[in-house]
Amino acid sequence: xxxxxxxxxxxxxxxxxxxxxxxxxxxxxxxxxxxxSVIGYGLDKDEDNxxxxxxxxxxxxxxxxxxxxxxxxxxxxxxxxxxxTIQSVKEPRGLLKEMLRVGRECVVTFxxxxxxxxxxxxxxxxxxxxxxxxxxxxxxxxNIHLCTFSDFESLCADLHMRVIQRxxxxxxxDERSFINLAPNLFGSYGFYHLGSTT
Amino acid sequence: xxxxxxxxxxxxSPLLFQYKQPFALQNGTVLPSFDLVYxxxxxxxxxxxxxxxxxxxxxxxxxxxxxxQGDRKPGWWEHCIxxxxxxxxxxxxxxxxxxxxxxxxxxxxxxxxxxxxQPYGPEFPQVVVKDWVAxxxxxxxxxxxxxxxxxxxxxxxxxxxxxxxIDFPQRVHNAVLIATAAKLxxxxxxxxxxxxxxxxxxxxxxxxxxxxEDTNPDRGLMLARMIGHVTYLSDDGMANRFGRELxxxxxxxxxxxxxxxxxxLHHQGRSFTQRFDANTYLLxxxxxxxxxxxxxxxxxxxxxxxxxxxxxxxMSFTTDWRFSPERSKEIVDALIAAGxxxxxxxxxxxxxxDSFLLPIDRYTSALRAYLDHAYNVTVRHKxx
Numbered sequence: 001x002x003x004x005x006x007x008x009x010x011x012x013x014x015x016x017x018x019x020x021x022x023x024x025x026x027x028x029x030x031x032x033x034x035x036x037s038v039i040g041y042g043l044d045k046d047e048d049n050x051x052x053x054x055x056x057x058x059x060x061x062x063x064x065x066x067x068x069x070x071x072x073x074x075x076x077x078x079x080x081x082x083x084x085t086i087q088s089v090k091e092p093r094g095l096l097k098e099m100l101r102v103g104r105e106c107v108v109t110f111x112x113x114x115x116x117x118x119x120x121x122x123x124x125x126x127x128x129x130x131x132x133x134x135x136x137x138x139x140x141x142x143n144i145h146l147c148t149f150s151d152f153e154s155l156c157a158d159l160h161m162r163v164i165q166r167x168x169x170x171x172x173x174d175e176r177s178f179i180n181l182a183p184n185l186f187g188s189y190g191f192y193h194l195g196s197t198t
Numbered sequence: 199x200x201x202x203x204x205x206x207x208x209x210x211s212p213l214l215f216q217y218k219q220p221f222a223l224q225n226g227t228v229l230p231s232f233d234l235v236y237x238x239x240x241x242x243x244x245x246x247x248x249x250x251x252x253x254x255x256x257x258x259x260x261x262x263x264x265x266x267q268g269d270r271k272p273g274w275w276e277h278c279i280x281x282x283x284x285x286x287x288x289x290x291x292x293x294x295x296x297x298x299x300x301x302x303x304x305x306x307x308x309x310x311x312x313x314x315x316q317p318y319g320p321e322f323p324q325v326v327v328k329d330w331v332a333x334x335x336x337x338x339x340x341x342x343x344x345x346x347x348x349x350x351x352x353x354x355x356x357x358x359x360x361x362x363x364i365d366f367p368q369r370v371h372n373a374v375l376i377a378t379a380a381k382l383x384x385x386x387x388x389x390x391x392x393x394x395x396x397x398x399x400x401x402x403x404x405x406x407x408x409x410x411e412d413t414n415p416d417r418g419l420m421l422a423r424m425i426g427h428v429t430y431l432s433d434d435g436m437a438n439r440f441g442r443e444l445x446x447x448x449x450x451x452x453x454x455x456x457x458x459x460x461x462x463l464h465h466q467g468r469s470f471t472q473r474f475d476a477n478t479y480l481l482x483x484x485x486x487x488x489x490x491x492x493x494x495x496x497x498x499x500x501x502x503x504x505x506x507x508x509x510x511x512x513m514s515f516t517t518d519w520r521f522s523p524e525r526s527k528e529i530v531d532a533l534i535a536a537g538x539x540x541x542x543x544x545x546x547x548x549x550x551x552d553s554f555l556l557p558i559d560r561y562t563s564a565l566r567a568y569l570d571h572a573y574n575v576t577v578r579h580k581x582x
Contacts, residue, residue, distance in 0.1 A: 039537050050543050055567035062543040071531045
């Protein structure tokens with residue numbers, strides 16, 4: 001399993017209710033259904049992803065995240081997961097709020113726009129950053145709401161969300177100690193486990 | 199008959215199940231006995247774990263796949279059922295049944311009422327989806343099928359698959375609900391009532407006793423079918439198919455003008471009168487209107503699903519406005535709230551409600567992917 005998904009999977013308790021936003025090919029849910037007997041659902045809108053999910057027996061629901069989560073009750077899930085998707089939705093702020101309405105806790109992972117390579121390209125060459133962890137050029141990227149760790153944490157504070165755990169990894173999904181000296185500079189991906197402050 | 203290709207089940211013949219004991223219906227009436235006509239495709243395996251039940255829609259019947267002797271046209275779901283198809287008869291044993299109250303061989307308004315020696319006609323009791331499911335379960339017993347790998351249906355057929363999951367939770371591993379609803383909207387009931395009025399106000403309807411009086415409400419039945427047909431298509435679908443093409447006449451010169459779409463509807467309506475019974479049409483539309491499995495749980499669909507054990511696949515089509523994707527979403531949301539296994543997809547199609555009968559790639563490949571997995575889990579590697 002993708003290393004970032006493994007990090008998420010480690011957080012999930014057996015027999016809990018899980019919602020995966022932008023579940024892709026259903027790798028995480030497939031694993032959680034088999035290993036942890038969760039009651040899990042994944043939302044996705046890509047036709048190929050949906051077919052692959054069906055073929056592996058994942059509970060995939062065709063639903064566009066930009067149309068919100070209004071169809072789910074408050075606290076319907078123990079954990080709401082969104083891996084590397086928040087940067088491509090129309091209203092990240094609204095969706096984050098919704099995640100903590102329908103779930104008790106949530107996990108969000110995303111690429112860090114404050115990584116030193118990004119900063120170097122923008123400051124040094126005056127160009128929009130293109131790197132291994134952000135491979136798209138400005139005109140063909142699905143990533144319309146990129147942010148840095150620092151930006152994301154400000155938003156969490158705004159929304160009165162509590163960061164239960166933050167983990168920062170490099171391109172290889174290693175957690176080298178130097179990254180944590182200046183995570184917003186050295187970290188490629190952020191992994192945030194969030195809950196409500198109340 | 200067209201030479202059947204390798205992806206068709208080929209020549210098939212209907213079979214008859216005779217239930218010779220009293221059968222109590224939901225409305226209290228008791229049928230002294232009943233017949234169901236059905237077809238099967240593929241082989242039932244030794245463990246009897248590969249059976250799939252097909253439930254038909256309003257104007258459907260048991261002949262879902264293959265060819266009857268002398269016919270040029272295959273069954274109504276030919277593109278979904280056959281060797282290598284989404285419902286793969288190399289692996290699955292498919293059972294397709296004509297419902298009680300139908301007019302294709304099962305006991306219905308055309309059958310003889312043992313009390314009078316005359317056709318039941320309008321006296322045939324109103325059956326509902328729950329009755330169909332109960333009678334199908336008796337057929338399953340007769341075939342020694344303890345549980346179905348899947349119960350599959352579109353439209354009114356989807357309602358039966360849904361009811362199966364509630365009434366016989368242990369007997370359904372998977373329920374596939376296509377272009378259906380947990381209950382009809384007022385608009386949908388309204389269309390059914392217009393169709394019924396078209397039939398019952400036809401002077402040849404004779405209060406339903408048209409067969410005894412040797413007439414047939416052809417005009418009413420034709421009109422009912424034409425109305426129905428328009429609602430099964432979409433605006434864009436009709437525009438693309440017929441446009442404003444003329445069949446005959448000349449708009450610039452006054453006279454009889456017939457648009458292609460009119461000719462098409464006339465043909466659909468007329469051919470329907472040849473193959474369908476008016477009393478059955480009334481009965482089937484009523485069964486559609488009455489369907490509401492949540493009524494037993496005070497309108498709470500989540501509670502209605504509580505006892506279901508099946509996994510669900512719910513599919514709908516973007517331009518279907520008679521059984522819109524919203525109706526499917528209601529089912530999906532209730533299943534999620536009830537903590538049931540459910541997957542769902544909304545297929546892009548311009549063909550409206552009729553889409554569920556058409557060979558649409560994304561639709562059939564989603565169905566195939568889902569059923570292949572179900573088969574692999576339940577039949578091939580039967581779990582502990």
